[in-house]
Amino acid sequence: MIVAEAKPIKEILEMIDGLNRILVVGCKGCVTVCNVGGAKEVAILASAIRIAGKRHHKEIEVGEMTLERQCDPEYIEELKDVIGDYEGIISIACGVGPQFISERYPEVKVFPGVNTRFIGGAVEHGIWAERCAGCGQCVIHYFGGMCPIARCSKSLMNGPCGGSNKGKCEISPEVDCIWDKIVRKMMAQGRLDELLEIKPPKSWLTARDGGPRKMVREELVK
Amino acid sequence: MTEYKSGSNLEKVLKAGHFAFTGECGPPRGANVELVRKKAQHLKGCVDAVNITDNQTAVVRMSSWAASLILKEEGLDPNFQMVCRDRNRLAMQSDILGVSAHGIKNMLCLSGDHQRFGDHPEAKNVYDIDSIQLISMVKKMRDEGRFLNNEEIDTPPRLFIGAASNPFAEPVEFRVYRLAKKIAAGADFIQTQCIYNMERFREFMKRVVDMGLHEKCYILAGITPLKSVGMARYMATQVPGMDVPQELIKRLRGAGKGKVAEEGIKIAVEQIQELKEMEGVAGVHLMAIEWEHRVPEIAERAGMLPRPEV
Amino acid sequence: MQDFKPKIIGFYCSNCASSAANIASKMKLEMPTDIKLINIPCTGRLEVLHLLKPFEQGADAVYIMGCQEDSCQYMSGILKLKKRVEHVKKILEQIGIEPQRIEVFSLYAGKGQDFINIANGIINTVKELGPAF
Numbered sequence: 001m002i003v004a005e006a007k008p009i010k011e012i013l014e015m016i017d018g019l020n021r022i023l024v025v026g027c028k029g030c031v032t033v034c035n036v037g038g039a040k041e042v043a044i045l046a047s048a049i050r051i052a053g054k055r056h057h058k059e060i061e062v063g064e065m066t067l068e069r070q071c072d073p074e075y076i077e078e079l080k081d082v083i084g085d086y087e088g089i090i091s092i093a094c095g096v097g098p099q100f101i102s103e104r105y106p107e108v109k110v111f112p113g114v115n116t117r118f119i120g121g122a123v124e125h126g127i128w129a130e131r132c133a134g135c136g137q138c139v140i141h142y143f144g145g146m147c148p149i150a151r152c153s154k155s156l157m158n159g160p161c162g163g164s165n166k167g168k169c170e171i172s173p174e175v176d177c178i179w180d181k182i183v184r185k186m187m188a189q190g191r192l193d194e195l196l197e198i199k200p201p202k203s204w205l206t207a208r209d210g211g212p213r214k215m216v217r218e219e220l221v222k
Numbered sequence: 223m224t225e226y227k228s229g230s231n232l233e234k235v236l237k238a239g240h241f242a243f244t245g246e247c248g249p250p251r252g253a254n255v256e257l258v259r260k261k262a263q264h265l266k267g268c269v270d271a272v273n274i275t276d277n278q279t280a281v282v283r284m285s286s287w288a289a290s291l292i293l294k295e296e297g298l299d300p301n302f303q304m305v306c307r308d309r310n311r312l313a314m315q316s317d318i319l320g321v322s323a324h325g326i327k328n329m330l331c332l333s334g335d336h337q338r339f340g341d342h343p344e345a346k347n348v349y350d351i352d353s354i355q356l357i358s359m360v361k362k363m364r365d366e367g368r369f370l371n372n373e374e375i376d377t378p379p380r381l382f383i384g385a386a387s388n389p390f391a392e393p394v395e396f397r398v399y400r401l402a403k404k405i406a407a408g409a410d411f412i413q414t415q416c417i418y419n420m421e422r423f424r425e426f427m428k429r430v431v432d433m434g435l436h437e438k439c440y441i442l443a444g445i446t447p448l449k450s451v452g453m454a455r456y457m458a459t460q461v462p463g464m465d466v467p468q469e470l471i472k473r474l475r476g477a478g479k480g481k482v483a484e485e486g487i488k489i490a491v492e493q494i495q496e497l498k499e500m501e502g503v504a505g506v507h508l509m510a511i512e513w514e515h516r517v518p519e520i521a522e523r524a525g526m527l528p529r530p531e532v
Numbered sequence: 533m534q535d536f537k538p539k540i541i542g543f544y545c546s547n548c549a550s551s552a553a554n555i556a557s558k559m560k561l562e563m564p565t566d567i568k569l570i571n572i573p574c575t576g577r578l579e580v581l582h583l584l585k586p587f588e589q590g591a592d593a594v595y596i597m598g599c600q601e602d603s604c605q606y607m608s609g610i611l612k613l614k615k616r617v618e619h620v621k622k623i624l625e626q627i628g629i630e631p632q633r634i635e636v637f638s639l640y641a642g643k644g645q646d647f648i649n650i651a652n653g654i655i656n657t658v659k660e661l662g663p664a665f
Contacts, residue, residue, distance in 0.1 A: 047585060
């Protein structure tokens with residue numbers, strides 16, 4: 001899923017400075033799963049904004065709404081009847097949400113309430129880690145089921161580098177060296193010959209390097 | 223093979239069967255040409271080639287190719303380095319043509335330390351290709367006369383291709399295979415990370431010789447003289463793959479106050495002499511960082527002088 | 533500010549804290565009147581929103597009384613609550629509200645005096661800080 005992180009409240013308060021009617025919009029998708037943008041978090045942020053308003057002797061009216069998803073126009077449409085009541089919208093969905101809202105309601109001030117971080121999964125309750133870089137050419141099967149593009153700091157295809165330190169990446173003892181894992185797993189599986197193959201340079205055309213991406217399913221388009 | 227791949231001094235020395243001796247020079251954090259010339263003067267006549275690092279530890283310095291040109295003017299054979307961290311394949315091929323056009327004949331292909339360590343940690347990461355792909359690319363440019371996209375090159379570069387090896391980094395069992403991979407990709411010579419555990423290195427070299435790798439590629443062992451006990455301990459704990467035996471640290475401590483650096487040099491000299499006799503080792507790469515003025519003395523005491531004229 | 537009457541909410545769990553409260557009552561110790569006490573099954577039941585809502589409604593301070601960390605009836609309720617209080621402190625700080633206005637205490641079931649002392653302590657802290665709003 002897409003993993004996001006709440007923006008500091010201070011930053012959000014600065015964004016909405018001067019506005020007195022705010023709508024906080026959450027999303028039941030990925031951000032609910034990583035506890036940063038669901039209905040619960042909408043209520044928390046709304047409460048925090050009201051308390052801040054009270055502290056500065058202002059009455060800030062904060063509405064709360066959580067959409068099924070903010071990445072489908074049909075759900076964004078649900079804001080139609082209420083959006084006119086507010087001076088500003090804070091979307092706590094991933095980066096797609098505030099943009100879709102902004103596109104559909106161009107006259108409204110839209111602010112992002114979270115920082116979208118990466119595509120990943122939960123490794124432990126409360127801890128999420130990156131797994132996929134969205135390079136557009138998945139080759140994890142060549143690497144023992146692990147992705148070196150997303151999980152190697154240098155995206156090496158022929159790793160490990162000389163900085164691999166006791167199973168950890170040179171950048172931090174908290175980051176695993178994925179190549180250490182890949183090599184150990186594949187050697188244990190008797191796949192040394194595959195490790196000796198020189199993987200050619202990657203085409204980054206399908207990654208973000210190639211430009212903003214789009215996917216079209218002809219059989220679904222009307 | 224009578225023809226040289228690049229005709230560099232280093233290549234000629236190795237091909238003629240001499241035990242090679244290379245040095246290293248870190249460029250300045252500025253356009254300080256005089257500093258480069260000064261370092262060159264210390265190394266002249268003592269080494270067959272000089273490595274010039276490329277934004278080492280991700281800290282901005284005068285570029286390797288630029289410093290290499292200065293060293294060439296001073297009469298040394300530069301070993302130009304390129305890391306994968308800062309350049310994409312376009313810039314790399316472009317610089318490879320550029321250095322070759324200026325008569326630089328040795329090139330070391332490295333991954334490069336991640337920029338998080340360095341002085342501009344917020345920079346964008348490149349790592350378009352990795353060090354092994356870079357080795358292959360340079361070989362393709364040189365031997366096939368083609369760019370990575372297979373188009374013909376108008377006057378191919380002539381470079382003696384080098385790579386690095388860290389024999390004790392984890393996973394240790396894989397290191398000799400990674401070395402083999404670099405050689406298969408086209409490395410003509412290898413410089414290892416600095417060695418302190420001679421016993422373990424001897425075992426590593428046995429495996430290298432068993433695999434016949436020393437016949438396909440010239441392997442130079444890295445040596446860095448220890449200046450202090452603090453440095454030894456730093457190496458032992460902070461640098462990946464560094465194996466500094468306790469006996470060595472004890473020996474340095476036992477040298478007495480003010481005499482540790484001397485002992486460090488003595489150890490380095492002994493190591494060089496031992497490596498000269500080790501099977502499969504074609505030379506030594508001396509990394510006396512910020513200690514270039516002591517290189518002539520180390521070279522002399524280790525019996526590396528005079529350097530062969532080829 | 534002699535006429536400042538602090539509005540303080542005190543959450544207390546049904547186990548150790550309740551027990552301490554009963555002992556205090558039996559000892560005929562006086563509980564200060566500025567505090568509105570709310571009984572909950574376990575401090576772990578309190579979520580971040582429950583801790584913010586009192587401030588939204590004008591409270592000057594919120595404090596929570598629960599069991600000792602190794603004797604929580606529900607095993608980890610008090611531990612979880614303590615982490616949430618840390619989180620709320622950070623939120624309050626960002627809003628410009630002193631983080632000392634929210635605190636959590638682990639009580640011993642038999643110590644009635646502590647129940648009272650904690651209450652008085654909070655009142656003093658709040659009187660020093662002044663009204664939150």
